[in-house]
Amino acid sequence: MLGRSGSIWALLLAFQISGCSNLPLPFDPRMFDSLGYQIAELFEGEEKEVIDEAELEALKALDEIPMLWKSRVGDSDMARFLVAYENNAVYVADEKGRLTKLNSKTGEEIWEVKTNNLFSAGVGIGEGMILVGTSKGEIFAFNESGHSLWKAQVSSEILGPPQIKDNIVVVRTTDGRVYGLDALDGNREWFFQGATPALTVRSSAGVAITQGAVFAGFAGGKMVGMSLFTGNVGWEAVVSQPRGVTELERMTDITSSPAFDDRLICAVAYQGRVGCFQIIDGTQIWTRESSSNAGLAMDSDYVYVAEDNGVLAAYDKRSGAGMWKQVRLGSKNLTAPLVAGHVVVIGDDKGYVNILRNYDGVVLARAATDGSAILSRPQRIPDGFVVQTANGGVFAFSTQL
Numbered sequence: 269m270l271g272r273s274g275s276i277w278a279l280l281l282a283f284q285i286s287g288c289s290n291l292p293l294p295f296d297p298r299m300f301d302s303l304g305y306q307i308a309e310l311f312e313g314e315e316k317e318v319i320d321e322a323e324l325e326a327l328k329a330l331d332e333i334p335m336l337w338k339s340r341v342g343d344s345d346m347a348r349f350l351v352a353y354e355n356n357a358v359y360v361a362d363e364k365g366r367l368t369k370l371n372s373k374t375g376e377e378i379w380e381v382k383t384n385n386l387f388s389a390g391v392g393i394g395e396g397m398i399l400v401g402t403s404k405g406e407i408f409a410f411n412e413s414g415h416s417l418w419k420a421q422v423s424s425e426i427l428g429p430p431q432i433k434d435n436i437v438v439v440r441t442t443d444g445r446v447y448g449l450d451a452l453d454g455n456r457e458w459f460f461q462g463a464t465p466a467l468t469v470r471s472s473a474g475v476a477i478t479q480g481a482v483f484a485g486f487a488g489g490k491m492v493g494m495s496l497f498t499g500n501v502g503w504e505a506v507v508s509q510p511r512g513v514t515e516l517e518r519m520t521d522i523t524s525s526p527a528f529d530d531r532l533i534c535a536v537a538y539q540g541r542v543g544c545f546q547i548i549d550g551t552q553i554w555t556r557e558s559s560s561n562a563g564l565a566m567d568s569d570y571v572y573v574a575e576d577n578g579v580l581a582a583y584d585k586r587s588g589a590g591m592w593k594q595v596r597l598g599s600k601n602l603t604a605p606l607v608a609g610h611v612v613v614i615g616d617d618k619g620y621v622n623i624l625r626n627y628d629g630v631v632l633a634r635a636a637t638d639g640s641a642i643l644s645r646p647q648r649i650p651d652g653f654v655v656q657t658a659n660g661g662v663f664a665f666s667t668q669l
Contacts, residue, residue, distance in 0.1 A: 323596045333623055333635035336652055336664040337375030341368050343660045344643070348472045350429050351647040351656050352391035352398070355412065358647075358654055360662055361390040361400050367410060372649045375664060379414045389472065392430040392437075397451060399437060401426025407439055409454060420454030422447050428474030428525070436496050438475050438482050446475060446484055448499055458499030462486040471523030471561065472644070478528050479547060485522025485535045493533070493550060503550030508540025524563030524604060527571065532585065534571050536560045542573050542583065554588030563604030563645065565612070567626065572612055574602040580614055582629060594629040597622055604645035606653060608667050613653050615642030621655060621665060637663045 342362030352359040357378065358370040365383040367390075370376065385408070390400035397417065398410045403425045409417040422441050430439040436457065437449040444462035449455065463486045476483045477496060485491045489508035494501050508520040520540035527534050528547065536542040536558055543555035558581070562574035570582040570591060578600040582591040599616035606613040611632065612624045619637040624630060640659035647654050654664040 317600050319598055319600075320596075324598060326596065327598050327631070327634055330631060331633040331669060333621060333633045334666040334668070335635065336373075336666055338637075338664070339370055339375040339377070339662040341656070341660045341662060342366055344656075344658050347388045347427070348643040349387075349390055349656055350644045351654050351662070352393040352429075353647050353649050353654070354393050356650075357412070358649065358662070358664075359391045359393060359398050360656055361387045362660060363387055365402075367391070367398065367400060367414070369412075369414065370662065372654075372664070375662070381410060381414045381416075383408065389426040390429050392432060394432040395435070395451065397432055397437075399430040399432065399439075401428075401430055401439060405441060407437065407449070407454065409437070409451075418454040420449055420456075422456075422459075427470075427472040431475055431477050433477040433496060434480070438477060438496070440473065440475055440484060442470065444486060446482065446494070446499070448482070448496065457497075460492070460494055460499045460501070462492065463488045463490060471521065473523050474525040476526040476528055476533065478533075479530075481547070483526045483528070483533050483535075483547075485524070485526060485537070487521040489520040489522060489537045489540050491522060491526060491533070491535045491545070491550075493547070505543075505545045505550040505552060507535050507543045507555070508537035511539075523561045527564050527566045529566060529568075529585075532566075534564060534566060534585075536564050536573050538576075542571065542588075544571065544585065544588070553586075556583060556588045556590070562602055565605045565607045565645075567607045570626065572605045572607065572626075574604055574614060576600075578602055578616070580605060580612070580624065580629065582626075591627075592629040594624060594631065597631070601641075603642050603655075606646040606648060608648050608653060611667055613646045613667070615646055615655050617641040617643075619657055619661075621646065621653075621663075623667065623669065633669050635665060637661050 342364040358372045365385045367381045369378040385402050388403040392399035405422045407420045424441040424443040435451040444464040446460045448457045520537045522537045532544045533547045534544040538561045541555045542558035544553045559576045564573045573581045581593045601617040603615040615621045619639045623633045638661040640657045642655045652666040
């Protein structure tokens with residue numbers, strides 16, 4: 269068993285490999301996908317996670333979130349799949365190359381597509397198209413009936429779900445590139461090369477698309493806004509500046525997708541800051557100290573950040589003032605939050621989901637799934653939400669408490 273110094277050297281090697289994707293690897297590079305999720309533990313001396321007994325007892329006493337249905341797909345040992353919803357259907361993918369369509373009201377399987385590929389990212393959805401990516405940099409497009417539309421190839425592994433808007437498919441790769449593809453045939457329209465420092469946190473960060481622009485955060489703490497149709501850069505903004513002496517201390521990567529409304533675009537960096545900027549020109553509205561490798565969400569009043577060490581924090585969207593923090597959620601590793609009306613939903617690495625009141629962070633209800641980690645943001649469905657676990661469980665819950 270490696271000691272702390274040995275683990276750090278192993279981690280350094282992993283980050284160096286992540287920054288040199290052209291090197292031949294004698295193992296599956298997806299094995300490092302969880303590093304971004306676990307790295308904070310190294311800076312705490314590899315202490316075991318300790319949750320106060322009183323905290324656990326209080327959580328056990330909460331009302332249980334009503335379950336609507338459950339289903340199952342294949343396990344996901346490395347990849348973090350995002351459940352997709354559209355037109356009364358839920359779409360889920362797994363590492364064995366299967367894409368499954370479920371009835372969003374009952375969980376019953378409508379169809380399943382089996383491929384001979386290893387899926388590593390998905391599910392992206394929109395404009396009648398379902399999109400998944402692979403560890404070999406392939407993008408597969410299907411229609412709502414499960415029929416294959418096209419397959420495209422990009423430069424490296426895909427970890428974030430592809431997105432589609434205005435007949436352009438946008439996909440991000442682990443070598444720091446963002447591609448715009450023609451939704452009709454998958455042909456490349458443009459690509460953008462982002463920052464690729466020597467050491468980066470391997471993450472499933474995707475992109476955000478709104479108002480004819482694509483927004484993505486990169487290693488080093490920068491967020492870039494580019495044209496959806498040409499890839500031309502409109503503006504760059506600094507969310508967080510590297511600090512510290514060592515390369516590990518100076519890592520401040522944006523490892524999650526930005527969140528937006530009709531005026532603001534917000535992002536958070538690992539070992540850095542959370543900030544909001546004007547969509548139109550990237551003007552900084554506010555930034556605050558924060559650290560997250562999970563992600564954030566927003567509503568009309570607050571920006572909600574799943575911060576390190578199991579903290580869910582709410583900041584005023586207009587000023588950045590801290591509004592509340594919930595630190596008693598029973599886990600040190602949370603998913604990105606989901607805003608569903610007047611509540612916030614969040615999952616954790618123990619397979620629990622929690623519903624919190626949006627204006628003060630009070631935990632209203634809680635439910636277990638199958639005991640394995642929920643690694644991606646819960647997905648909203650009518651009258652509820654759905655999550656996918658590492659063991660392949662798909663669970664739908666009601667938000668009507």
